[in-house]
Amino acid sequence: xxxxxxxxxxxxxxxxxxxxxxxxxxxxxxxxxxxxxxxxxxxxxxxxxxxxxxxxxxxxxxxxxxxxxxxxxxxxxxxxxxxxxxxxxxxxxxxxxxxxxxxxxxxxxxxxxxxxxxxxxxxxxxxxxxxxxxxxxxxxxxxxxxxxxxxxxxxxxxxxxxxxxxxxxxxxxxxxxxxxxxxxxxxxxxxxxxxxxxxxxxxxxxxxxxxxxxxxxxxxxxxxxxxxxxx
Amino acid sequence: xxxxxxxxxxxxxxxxxxxxxxxxxxxxxxxxxxxxxxxxxxxxxxxxxxxxxxxxxxxxxxxxxxxxxxxxxxxxxxxxxxxxxxxxxxxxxxxxxxxxxxxxxxxxxxxxxxxxxxxxxxxxxxxxxxxxxxxxxxxxxxxxxxxxxxxxx
Numbered sequence: 010x011x012x013x014x015x016x017x018x019x020x021x022x023x024x025x026x027x028x029x030x031x032x033x034x035x036x037x038x039x040x041x042x043x044x045x046x047x048x049x050x051x052x053x054x055x056x057x058x059x060x061x062x063x064x065x066x067x068x069x070x071x072x073x074x075x076x077x078x079x080x081x082x083x084x085x086x087x088x089x090x091x092x093x094x095x096x097x098x099x100x101x102x103x104x105x106x107x108x109x110x111x112x113x114x115x116x117x118x119x120x121x122x123x124x125x126x127x128x129x130x131x132x133x134x135x136x137x138x139x140x141x142x143x144x145x146x147x148x149x150x151x152x153x154x155x156x157x158x159x160x161x162x163x164x165x166x167x168x169x170x171x172x173x174x175x176x177x178x179x180x181x182x183x184x185x186x187x188x189x190x191x192x193x194x195x196x197x198x199x200x201x202x203x204x205x206x207x208x209x210x211x212x213x214x215x216x217x218x219x220x221x222x223x224x225x226x227x228x229x230x231x232x233x234x235x236x237x238x239x240x
Numbered sequence: 241x242x243x244x245x246x247x248x249x250x251x252x253x254x255x256x257x258x259x260x261x262x263x264x265x266x267x268x269x270x271x272x273x274x275x276x277x278x279x280x281x282x283x284x285x286x287x288x289x290x291x292x293x294x295x296x297x298x299x300x301x302x303x304x305x306x307x308x309x310x311x312x313x314x315x316x317x318x319x320x321x322x323x324x325x326x327x328x329x330x331x332x333x334x335x336x337x338x339x340x341x342x343x344x345x346x347x348x349x350x351x352x353x354x355x356x357x358x359x360x361x362x363x364x365x366x367x368x369x370x371x372x373x374x375x376x377x378x379x380x381x382x383x384x385x386x387x388x389x390x391x392x393x
Contacts, residue, residue, distance in 0.1 A: 015376060016373060019376045019379055025361065026360075055383055058334065059356040062264070062334050062337055063356050063358070
């Protein structure tokens with residue numbers, strides 16, 4: 010009888026695909042050798058724990074999945090309206106401070122370049138209407154009102170031509186919109202609880218490599234907060 | 241570079257396991273998320289064609305290299321010193337497994353972590369860029385050691 014190699018036995022232990030003949034050979038070999046049988050049971054027990062561990066570690070909470078999704082988008086990942094909100098949030102946070110070149114470059118890299126004031130004036134008039142309605146009619150930080158506002162915001166107004174820019178954004182980034190809508194209140198509350206302090210900008214300026222990514226995420230969160238904060 | 245429509249699908253499918261792998265190897269959940277995000281960033285910017293079946297192992301390879309780089313980076317302490325360790329929701333038994341894994345040599349951590357996420361020996365060999373025979377013997381040695389630590393002998 011052909012003897013299986015160590016590698017084949019190892020594959021058999023771990024349940025990897027082997028030819029039916031080789032599986033049978035390994036089976037006979039393992040069950041005729043007490044030491045191999047012991048190893049087989051050890052691997053089986055390990056596999057049970059590994060399976061549990063995999064299930065636990067791979068479980069994604071919905072919120073985390075969305076948060077992660079946001080962070081994984083890159084080139085022009087965020088609707089321009091949100092980018093403008095980011096800009097607003099940064100400006101309000103940095104009031105009295107100078108935005109460093111590195112900070113600006115990092116924000117632009119991660120979020121796409123935010124339109125400057127004069128560019129905002131050239132925006133699609135519909136977008137501008139939506140933005141100004143956000144600024145003018147922003148309700149107080151009340152969950153129901155915020156939700157209602159956001160839900161209204163998600164629904165295209167009547168008589169809008171098909172697939173306006175806003176609808177295209179919503180179609181393309183449903184997760185982003187969903188995320189902002191669903192976690193709006195929590196972000197607002199956290200912002201209030203923390204007294205408006207955010208270490209993010211400092212991290213962005215001084216951090217290396219991974220820190221800017223974290224900071225970019227926080228900037229997106231700031232955008233959501235700024236939606237509520239503006240009145 | 242053009243990526244076929246299935247490319248992102250494959251990445252998204254692998255996402256939970258990539259995150260799980262990162263959580264297993266990174267010092268905390270924030271770092272894990274960061275590293276997975278960086279992995280996606282690299283995978284989306286990848287300037288080469290990959291066969292569909294290789295997308296997942298390749299992504300794991302990228303992530304594993306990022307994890308290695310992370311631990312070698314002299315700046316990591318500056319960035320993450322103030323981070324609080326995420327509290328683990330794992331059962332005590334699984335925490336034991338994670339702790340035991342963390343105490344093993346890097347090669348053992350690599351092969352066993354990949355085995356947890358159901359990679360075949362061939363895939364582990366591809367991810368770690370080692371001959372399959374080497375992976376077989378590492379796997380055998382490392383799981384024996386892990387079995388001993390966990391009292392499964």
